[in-house]
Amino acid sequence: MKHFYKLLSITVLLFLSVNTFAQLASVPARGSITGKVSSNDGKPAGYVNVQIVENNRRTLTKEDGTFSFHNLKSGEYTVKTSYVGLQVQSQKVIVTEGQTTKVDFILSENSSELNEVIIAGTHSQNLKPAAMGKIAIAPKDLPQSIQIISSQTITDQQASRLSDVLKNVNGIALGTTRGTTGENFFARGYSLGANNYFKNGARTNSGSLPETSTLESIEVLKGSAALLYGNVSSGAVINMVTKKPKFEYGAEVSMRAGSYDFYKPSADIYGPISKDLAFRVIGTYENAKSFRNTVKSDRYYVNPSLLYNISEKTSLLVQGDYLEYDLTPDFGIGSLGGKIPTTIGRSEFFNTVWAYNKGKQATASAELNHQFNANWKLNAIGSFQSFDRNYFSSERIQASEIGDWERKLSRQKTSEDYYTGQINLNGIFNTGSVKHTLLVGVDGDRYMNLTNTFNLSTSAVYDKINTLDPNKFVPRTDMPDTQILSSSKTPTDRVGLYFQDLIALSEKIKVLAGLRYSYQAVGVPKIHTVSTGETAKSTTVRARYEQAFSPRVGLVYQPLKTTSVFASYSNNFSPNSGVDINGDNMKASIIDQYEVGVKNELFDGKITANLSLYKIINHDFAQAVVLPNNEPTAAREFAGETTSDGLEIDLSGTIVSGLNFLAGYSYNFMRYTKTPGKPVNNVVGERIVGNTAHTANGTLFYTFSEGAVKGLKLGASAFYTGKRMAGWNNTYADLTSPTGSRLIPVGDFTTFDFTAGYSFKKLSLLAKVSNIGNTLNYYVHENYSINPIPPRQFMTTISYRF
Incomplete structure (x- = not known):
């Protein structure tokens, strides 16, 4: 009701x-x-x-x-x-x-x-519209929190990974994945799954550790974005914006080098081909070892693009990128008797010497923009992305209290193809004195997933080692031969229809209202058996069809030109993949979000200060089934209701010319609020695993523009990650069992970075020391992938602009 x-x-x-x-x-x-x-x-x-x-x-x-x-x-x-x-x-x-x-x-x-000048400055976060909003509305007019990290911040901090950038966003907490084969993030208590990442507005796969050093910006739309994008997590959606072609010749080459044999040359070339056609090509290569013994990585990335001005009112942007990588899967120091070991060094490596994780990702997109007149615009985007992953490694470092661990192997070879499309009509019109900013659109995508099974038993023991005493056993070094037994191909189709209207009832009062209809169909897998050559539909998995309406309504009150106060409600459904313990498909979860906040521009727009409070209620929280022996399964279950309450504060701006800063703080408490009952269900009031209570960040850069030190740049950054829980959430039965709680407490930590650089004409040099205090802490996935944070490191970049 x-x-x-x-x-x-x-x-x-x-x-x-x-x-x-x-x-x-x-x-x-x-x-x-x-x-x-x-x-x-x-x-x-x-x-x-x-x-x-x-x-x-x-x-x-x-x-x-x-x-x-x-x-x-x-x-x-x-x-x-x-x-x-x-x-x-x-x-x-x-x-x-x-x-x-x-x-x-x-x-x-x-x-x-x-x-x-534009790059050197910091324009107000509340004035620049985010491309992922699908319509040019200033954030100060939206009843939702948005944060944009510019290319200048990415360059100043010498960021290469998405995690390097997102730690500047309040409310985003860093996590890890199994074997650090990808990065994982928590926003407002929710883990950001594969559906929450976009590139230039098109859904993209996040498992490839995307290249961020060459991006124009990263946009984070916090809370529910279901109206715009359908089945996404309630935490946030992230849009990576690549650099565009220019109608002027230019180029920049750079070389980045750092601790542990890190080397990364890059090149960026752009210019006009004709008066209506421009190009841009960006490429990087990365080769690095690690503070972790045996761990290394190789990455190739290229991003070509063309911009064609068909007419004064119509333009076509074609973009592509290709990423190829080879990195060592790394489960860190693992657990010892179900706990984080304190006697194992941060560089110790326990995987097989031959383990690998190789991937290739290719993307192509086309964006057509047509301006009918000053008030009406049409935007259409189509994209294709392929992602292939080839993985062979030992799994789950869960050593006994004396350090003995029987290594088991996992072999995976998967591919994913994304086909996406969207059409958006933007319009501005008046009905009397009331102004409307209208968005009407349709989007759809097809996701094709291919998985393979191998002649390798995941329960078979490869060998035995001891994480406390490497000399106790002689480890194997041979790589077993594996063969594909069968391949399974599963299609997922999504389509959505949506409209949104920003209604300016007066200069001070605005109402945002919208509704989306979403439909999703997950087809029956087609299984190809190698030995027989036959292909047939699965007889054990049923097709799943889901549909839902996602409403959104918000009120914005602007008592001053520089201040916005807002309140909003949004609803989204989150499809749940997998099956329950009986093999039945999981239904979608229904999630409600309420948010209030205030956005301010201070000192003539030089400083942006925003505050938001939110409550997110998931009425059917789905999680992995964990057996009594702490062994996870592929099955999932509904744990009842969870509630996520939180607060976010972000500050940014230019205090004086040349002095730019970015700062934020967030608090989140996500816990179980209703469960079906005792003794087997989860504990009401217990914080959800992976949820970080407090995060904070602060970055300050100053560039001297006059005198003998003109061109000198100095910067400092601090990042705080609060306490959180790893392992698995308890049931009431666990608390009374001999083994007790399955939670693993992880302490808080703060890291400090210092940067110094100098620019002279077209040449610039930037150097950074990160984690100056050599702080030791961990990112933990469940209880078997326990990865130390990087120690003190040095990084420098020299670049030349043509």
């Missing part, structure tokens, strides 16, 4: 809004100001501040340099452009009700100089 009342409330709200529109339809339409800001060589100037002085209304120019103001009374206005490091310009314009006045600006800087 409560879902019915929520939907009823949304329906009433929409009815009242429509009724209001009808009453106001007779009010004369007010005037508008539109225009474009360009550099002095004719290139569009994106993300420049534009302000109406008389009423202090502000906006940022879009990537194509355009801007607009609507709902203006008749009269004379002063329009001003500004940005830190740019010459201020202003023009007087006359606005007449019912008409649009056009005004353009040409900056004194050329596009290259402007790009340097």
Whole structure:
């Protein structure tokens, strides 16, 4: 019934809004100001501040340099452009009700100089729209938390992995995967699964350790994004934005080197092919050893792209990338009697000497943008991605209290193909004095998963070693021969229809309302048996079909031009893969989220300060079944209801010219709030495993722009990860059993990094010492993959810009 009342409330709200529109339809339409800001060589100037002085209304120019103001009374206005490091310009314009006045600006800087200024500055987090929002709405107008990490932060921190970047995002806690074959993150208490990662707005596989050093930005949309993307986790969605072609020649080459034989050359080349066609090619190669004995990695990455301006109103962006890697699977120091060992060094390695994890990922996408007029735009994106993984390794370091461990092997060879498409129509229109910012869209994707079985028993013992005394046993060094017995191919199809309307009832009150219909079908696997050559559908797995409506409604109140207060409700369904202990398909989980917050721009937009509070209720929390001997199975079960409460604070900005900072703090408490009953069910009130209570981050960079030290850059970063629990959550029966709690407490830790660099003309040098205090702690997956954090390391990058 409560879902019915929520939907009823949304329906009433929409009815009242429509009724209001009808009453106001007779009010004369007010005037508008539109225009474009360009550099002095004719290139569009994106993300420049534009302000109406008389009423202090502000906006940022879009990537194509355009801007607009609507709902203006008749009269004379002063329009001003500004940005830190740019010459201020202003023009007087006359606005007449019912008409649009056009005004353009040409900056004194050329596009290259402007790009340097924009990169060096930090524009307000509350003003720049996120591409993953599918529509250009400033975050200050959205009843949802958004955080964007720019390419400048990625460059300054010399980040190569997604984890290097996301530790700057409050509310994101780092975890690990089995054997560190990928990275895992927790947002608002929820583990981010494969459905929560996107590249340029298209769903992508996260298991490949994506290359981030070459990205333009990383966007994090916190909380539920079900209305836009369907079946995603309630924690957050992450969008990786690649760099785009430019209509000017340029290039940059760099060499990064660091501790443990880390070497990474990179190149970035761009320019016009013709007046309407531009290109960009980015490539990197990475070769590295590790503080972990025997662990090493090789990575190749290339990212070509083309931008074709078909006409003044239509453009086509074609992008591709290819990543190939070979890294050592590493379960760290493992557990000792079910606990984290304190007598094993952080560099000790216990996998087989031949273990490998190889992967290839290729992506191709095309994005078409068409501007019908100043208010209506069509966007269409289609993409394809393939991902292949070849893995052979020992598994699960679960040594006895005296260190004895029988090594077992796991052989995997999988491939995944993604086909995705979406069409979005964006429109701005008025009904009377009420402004609408409308998004209507459809998306769909097909996911094809191929898995193989081998002639290798996962229960067979390969050999026996001792993690405390390596000389106790003689380990095997041969790699067993394996053959594929069968292949299983499973299709998943998804489609969604959605609409969203940002309704500006006045300059201070805005309502966001929307609804999505989602449909998902998981087909019956087709199994190919190698020995017979036959292919047939599985007789034990049934097809699964699910559908749901995901509503979203929010209220934004802006008492000041620089302050937004918001409250929102959203609902999403989360399909659960796998089967229960009886072999039946798992139904989808229904999740409700409530959020309130405030967004502020302080000191004329130089500082952004945002605060949000949330509550997320999962009415059917699904988890892996763990047998009494702590041995996990492939089966899953519903554990009852969980509730996740939390708080997030983020600060960013430019205190003075050249001094940029980024800081945040988050608290989360996700626990069981209802379970079916004792003694076999989970414990009400117990924190969910993997959930980090407190996280905090702070980064400060200052670049000297004058005097003898002009070009010198100094920076410092601090990252805090609070206490959390590993292992498995308890049942009431566990607490009374002789073995007791299955939880493994993991302590908190803080790391500090220091950076120094110098730029002279086109040459720059950047050096960093990370984890200065040589702090020791661990990321733990269940109780068998216990991986020490990196010790003190040195990293330096030298680059030259053409």
